[in-house]
Amino acid sequence: xxxxxxxxxxxxxxxxxxxxxxxxxxxxxxxxxxxxxxxxxxxxxxxxxxxxxxxxxxxxxxxxxxxxxxxxxxxxxxxxxxxxxxxxxxxxxxxxxxxxxxxxxxxxxxxxxxxxxxxxxxxxxxxxxxxxxxxxxxxxxxxxxxxxxxxxxxxxxxxxxxxxxxxxxxxxxxxxxxxxxxxxxxxxxxxxxxxxxxxxxxxxxxxxxxxxxxxxxxxxxxxxxxxxxxxxxxxxxxxxxxxxxxxxxxxxxxxxxxxxxxxxxxxxxxxxxxxxxxxxxxxxxxxxxxxxxxxxxxxxxxxxxxxxxxxxxxxxxxxxxxxxxxxxxxxxxxxxxxxxxxxxxxxxxxxxxxxxxxxxxxxxxxxxxxxxxxxxxxxxxxxxxxxxxxxxxxxxxxxxxxxxxxxxxxxxxxxxxxxxxxxxxxxxxxxxxxxxxxxxxxxxxxxxxxxxxxxxxxxxxxxxxxxxxxxx
Ligand code: GLN
Numbered sequence: 001x002x003x004x005x006x007x008x009x010x011x012x013x014x015x016x017x018x019x020x021x022x023x024x025x026x027x028x029x030x031x032x033x034x035x036x037x038x039x040x041x042x043x044x045x046x047x048x049x050x051x052x053x054x055x056x057x058x059x060x061x062x063x064x065x066x067x068x069x070x071x072x073x074x075x076x077x078x079x080x081x082x083x084x085x086x087x088x089x090x091x092x093x094x095x096x097x098x099x100x101x102x103x104x105x106x107x108x109x110x111x112x113x114x115x116x117x118x119x120x121x122x123x124x125x126x127x128x129x130x131x132x133x134x135x136x137x138x139x140x141x142x143x144x145x146x147x148x149x150x151x152x153x154x155x156x157x158x159x160x161x162x163x164x165x166x167x168x169x170x171x172x173x174x175x176x177x178x179x180x181x182x183x184x185x186x187x188x189x190x191x192x193x194x195x196x197x198x199x200x201x202x203x204x205x206x207x208x209x210x211x212x213x214x215x216x217x218x219x220x221x222x223x224x225x226x227x228x229x230x231x232x233x234x235x236x237x238x239x240x241x242x243x244x245x246x247x248x249x250x251x252x253x254x255x256x257x258x259x260x261x262x263x264x265x266x267x268x269x270x271x272x273x274x275x276x277x278x279x280x281x282x283x284x285x286x287x288x289x290x291x292x293x294x295x296x297x298x299x300x301x302x303x304x305x306x307x308x309x310x311x312x313x314x315x316x317x318x319x320x321x322x323x324x325x326x327x328x329x330x331x332x333x334x335x336x337x338x339x340x341x342x343x344x345x346x347x348x349x350x351x352x353x354x355x356x357x358x359x360x361x362x363x364x365x366x367x368x369x370x371x372x373x374x375x376x377x378x379x380x381x382x383x384x385x386x387x388x389x390x391x392x393x394x395x396x397x398x399x400x401x402x403x404x405x406x407x408x409x410x411x412x413x414x415x416x417x418x419x420x421x422x423x424x425x426x427x428x429x430x431x432x433x434x435x436x437x438x439x440x441x442x443x444x445x446x447x448x449x450x451x452x453x454x455x456x457x458x459x460x461x462x463x464x465x466x467x468x469x470x471x472x
Pocket of ligand 1: 122123124125147148167168169170171172173200306417
């Protein structure tokens with residue numbers, strides 16, 4: 001697949017954006033029925049947007065993503081275009097406004113091709129929780145693409161679009177990126193606007209890019225990042241310069257090789273991380289072996305904090321304002337019938353867990369305790385970053401797993417996020433970059449983690465690993 005950088009360059013030089021849209025539509029129609037990547041393909045909108053891009057280029061506008069097709073996770077609001085969060089409760093709903101991240105892509109000349117599949121309300125690690133059927137991993141259709149942004153990762157792996165957006169609350173960008181062999185970035189909390197992103201756990205949710213290479217992911221993040229007055233948690237500064245730093249390398253950087261970010265992973269995954277560490281060392285980084293025991297507490301804290309916030313955020317789906325309504329004898333009956341019919345099993349489990357954790361009498365023991373663990377995590381990272389510039393570990397414990405292998409036991413599914421969750425709790429950025437192959441020749445993701453606003457350095461390190469991988 002042509003890179004976003006190359007597409008933008010040729011469209012800027014006068015080649016029509018329509019060609020790019022038709023190439024993307026052809027790739028989508030070739031495999032979407034089989035893989036279930038897109039829930040909605042906006043053919044008409046994409047073609048119209050291509051014409052507009054051509055006109056803007058003809059007028060002399062400089063567009064960093066001119067004519068670049070992009071896939072959008074279906075929890076990003078798009079005015080007039082169905083936005084389902086892969087839930088029956090939102091079926092038929094068309095948002096009255098567009099998310100800031102999508103507005104910024106459009107302003108940069110990118111072309112939204114449609115909406116991609118996810119675990120219902122982004123709760124899951126495999127897309128098996130989608131109300132509209134799972135997405136299949138393009139590299140092996142018997143296996144999951146990861147989740148919850150499985151459709152957006154698969155769109156890249158299947159060559160349908162060069163870039164896409166996902167959201168990451170506990171790992172939902174990095175985990176599917178690893179399982180589909182693509183690059184995924186979870187930015188610093190507040191770097192990217194959440195306006196128009198359907199809320200799961202507001203203190204953890206962050207939007208970020210997927211791409212087939214580090215440079216395209218960096219460019220996409222530059223376009224969507226930066227202050228937005230419509231999001232009260234948005235950081236005050238403008239978008240960071242990332243692409244310009246991709247060649248910075250890792251010479252002189254100190255990198256923590258963290259035991260807890262590898263322990264428990266399959267041997268093929270651990271070997272890939274060890275090989276990545278050697279690449280960074282050979283490129284001049286100083287490797288510091290470290291243990292950060294607090295990171296192991298992240299999973300339990302997350303599975304109280306995220307459901308607690310979700311139970312509150314999802315209270316708005318009451319049959320009155322959005323999507324589905326199932327009638328009842330009175331208002332409470334209608335609310336109950338709507339929520340019973342509209343939410344899937346995992347979403348109901350989270351709402352019950354969260355409501356329980358927040359209830360009077362249990363608040364201190366569960367939610368309050370989890371917040372203390374969150375603080376411990378933040379402090380532990382801070383201490384580590386006093387000594388090293390960034391950390392390295394695995395993104396996931398294994399390569400892509402077969403359908404059905406973790407659906408019977410929620411804990412088995414939750415454990416998939418053990419390495420990604422700590423960054424969300426701390427609000428810090430992290431990148432997953434494909435490095436090496438494991439079982440069944442499937443890709444492995446190596447994770448690079450850094451302190452707040454360290455994206456430029458993390459992406460330069462990811463670039464070092466990508467270059468080494470290409471040279472192998
Ligand atoms: N798998 C995690 C969960 O189910 C994380 C999901 C996410 O990041 N959206 O909560």
